[in-house]
Amino acid sequence: MSTSVVDVWGQLAPQARSSFPPAPEPHDEWPLSGGTAWVYYSPLNRRQLIRPVILSDGFSGGASNLDQLWQGLEENGDFRFVSELHAIGRDVIILGYEDRTASITANADTAIDSIRRAIAERVGQARLTVGGFSMGGLVTRYALAKMEQDPGLPDHETAVHLSYDSPHHGGWLPVSLQAFTHFAADNWGDNPQLGPILRQLSGLLNSPAARQMARWHIAKVGDAPGQAPERVAFLKELDELGGWPRNVRRIGVANGVSTGVGNGIKAGATAVRGDGQTLRDTWLKAQDSGDQIVANLQTVDGRPTPVRTSGLPDIDGAPGGLFTLPSAAGDAGSFGLVAALMALLGNTVDPDVISTSCFIPSISAVAAGDIADSGALYRPITADSSALDAFTCASRNEGHTTMTQELGEWIMNEIAASE
Known part of the structure; x- marks a missing residue:
C-alpha cells in the first residue's frame, strides 16, 4: 500500500516517522495569515501564474511539511499529480497551515487568503481550481462558500472545487x-x-x-x-453558508469503492x-x-x-x-x-x-449518504445520491488519500474539461 498524501494523525513516534526527501525549490512562496503557499508554475507558462490550481493540506500534527506533501503528490503513488497538472498548463499552489489541528473555519481564512493572492498574481482571466486532500477538501469547501455569502469578501473566481477522500459526512476512528x-x-x-x-x-x-x-x-x-459540540457548531455554520459553494463545479474522489463491498x-x-x-x-x-x-x-x-x-x-x-x-x-x-x-x-x-x-467511508467522501446508517454504508452509490456534480470511486478500498492513476487521471480529465 502506498504512503498516503496526508500523514493522517501526525508524526507520532520515532518508529512511525518517515524521512521525506526535499521537495524541489518552489518558484515562489507566499506567506499567508496562518500558513504558507508554495507555488510551482507550469513549464508551459514561463514563470507566470496563468491557470492556478490550489491544493490544500489536510489534518495532522503541527505545521504543514512541504517535503512530505510533495512526496505524497509526486513520488509515493503511481501517478505524478503535480507533473500531470503542469503538463496540461496548470500552475500548482500547495497550501499549508501553521497548525493543522486548528479549526476548519480558522484554516479556511488562510485558504481565502491564498485564493485572493492567486487572483491578484494571476495573468489573464482563467478561473481557479481550488480543493484539497482529506480535511483540505472541507477547509476549501467552507472557504469558497464563505466567499460567496460574505459581502465583504471578493468573488472567488473559481470554476472547480475538488475534494480528495474528504470527510464531507464525517470520518471514523474506532x-x-x-x-x-x-x-x-x-x-x-x-x-x-x-x-x-x-x-x-x-x-x-x-x-x-x-x-x-x-x-x-x-x-x-x-x-x-x-x-x-465543535462539530455541531461547524455543521451549523456551514449550513448557514448554504452548505456548499454554489457557483462552482463540485467534483470529488473516494479511496474506497462505490459497489458497497467492504x-x-x-x-x-x-x-x-x-x-x-x-x-x-x-x-x-x-x-x-x-x-x-x-x-x-x-x-x-x-x-x-x-x-x-x-x-x-x-x-x-x-x-x-x-x-x-x-x-x-x-x-x-x-x-x-x-x-x-x-x-x-x-x-x-x-x-x-x-x-x-x-x-x-466512500459515502462520506462523495457526499452520498449518512455514515450512521449501516444500510447506506454498504449500499452501491448512485450518481443521483451525491451532492457532488461529478465523482468517482476507487476500484478497491485503499489507503486514505493515496494518489493513484485511476483517481488522478479522472481528476485531470475533469479539470481539463472545465475550460
Missing part, C-alpha cells in the same frame, strides 16, 4: 482506539520516553479539527460516543489484544451494530474498564479509504498503531492483529 489512546495517556503520560507520544495522540484526537470531523468522538474514557473486516472481531508488563487482558474489537463492549482496558494492577457502544453501525469494515500511517516497516493502520503502542508499553501482542479499518 471508539475502542480513541478510548485506548486516552487510557494510555492517563496511565503512562508521565513516562519520560512514551509520555510525550501518548499525550500527543490524545491531544490530536481532542484537537479542534478532529472534533469537527469525527462523526463519533469521545474526549475521555467513559464518554458516550457522539458528535462533539474491506473484509468482520464486525465484532477482536482486532488487537495484549498482556504483559503494563496491561492485563486488554483488547479492542471491530465495531459492530447494536449494544457492544468494543474494548476492555486494564492495567496489571487495576480493575477492567469496559468500553461500551450502542446504536453505531458496523463501520470498521465499510467501503472507504483506510486509516494508514507511514512507518519504517510499511504503512500501519488504526489497530496496528494500538498494537505498536501496546508493545512499546512492554506487552506481548497476539499475532492476529487486524491492522487497519475504514477511515473515510
Whole structure:
C-alpha cells in the first residue's frame, strides 16, 4: 500500500516517522495569515501564474511539511499529480497551515487568503481550481462558500472545487482506539520516553479539527460516543453558508469503492489484544451494530474498564479509504498503531492483529449518504445520491488519500474539461 498524501494523525513516534526527501525549490512562496503557499508554475507558462490550481493540506500534527506533501503528490503513488497538472498548463499552489489541528473555519481564512493572492498574481482571466486532500477538501469547501455569502469578501473566481477522500459526512476512528489512546495517556503520560507520544495522540484526537470531523468522538474514557459540540457548531455554520459553494463545479474522489463491498473486516472481531508488563487482558474489537463492549482496558494492577457502544453501525469494515500511517516497516493502520503502542508499553501482542479499518467511508467522501446508517454504508452509490456534480470511486478500498492513476487521471480529465 502506498504512503498516503496526508500523514493522517501526525508524526507520532520515532518508529512511525518517515524521512521525506526535499521537495524541489518552489518558484515562489507566499506567506499567508496562518500558513504558507508554495507555488510551482507550469513549464508551459514561463514563470507566470496563468491557470492556478490550489491544493490544500489536510489534518495532522503541527505545521504543514512541504517535503512530505510533495512526496505524497509526486513520488509515493503511481501517478505524478503535480507533473500531470503542469503538463496540461496548470500552475500548482500547495497550501499549508501553521497548525493543522486548528479549526476548519480558522484554516479556511488562510485558504481565502491564498485564493485572493492567486487572483491578484494571476495573468489573464482563467478561473481557479481550488480543493484539497482529506480535511483540505472541507477547509476549501467552507472557504469558497464563505466567499460567496460574505459581502465583504471578493468573488472567488473559481470554476472547480475538488475534494480528495474528504470527510464531507464525517470520518471514523474506532471508539475502542480513541478510548485506548486516552487510557494510555492517563496511565503512562508521565513516562519520560512514551509520555510525550501518548499525550500527543490524545491531544490530536481532542484537537479542534478532529472534533469537527469525527462523526463519533469521545474526549475521555467513559464518554458516550457522539458528535462533539465543535462539530455541531461547524455543521451549523456551514449550513448557514448554504452548505456548499454554489457557483462552482463540485467534483470529488473516494479511496474506497462505490459497489458497497467492504474491506473484509468482520464486525465484532477482536482486532488487537495484549498482556504483559503494563496491561492485563486488554483488547479492542471491530465495531459492530447494536449494544457492544468494543474494548476492555486494564492495567496489571487495576480493575477492567469496559468500553461500551450502542446504536453505531458496523463501520470498521465499510467501503472507504483506510486509516494508514507511514512507518519504517510499511504503512500501519488504526489497530496496528494500538498494537505498536501496546508493545512499546512492554506487552506481548497476539499475532492476529487486524491492522487497519475504514477511515473515510466512500459515502462520506462523495457526499452520498449518512455514515450512521449501516444500510447506506454498504449500499452501491448512485450518481443521483451525491451532492457532488461529478465523482468517482476507487476500484478497491485503499489507503486514505493515496494518489493513484485511476483517481488522478479522472481528476485531470475533469479539470481539463472545465475550460
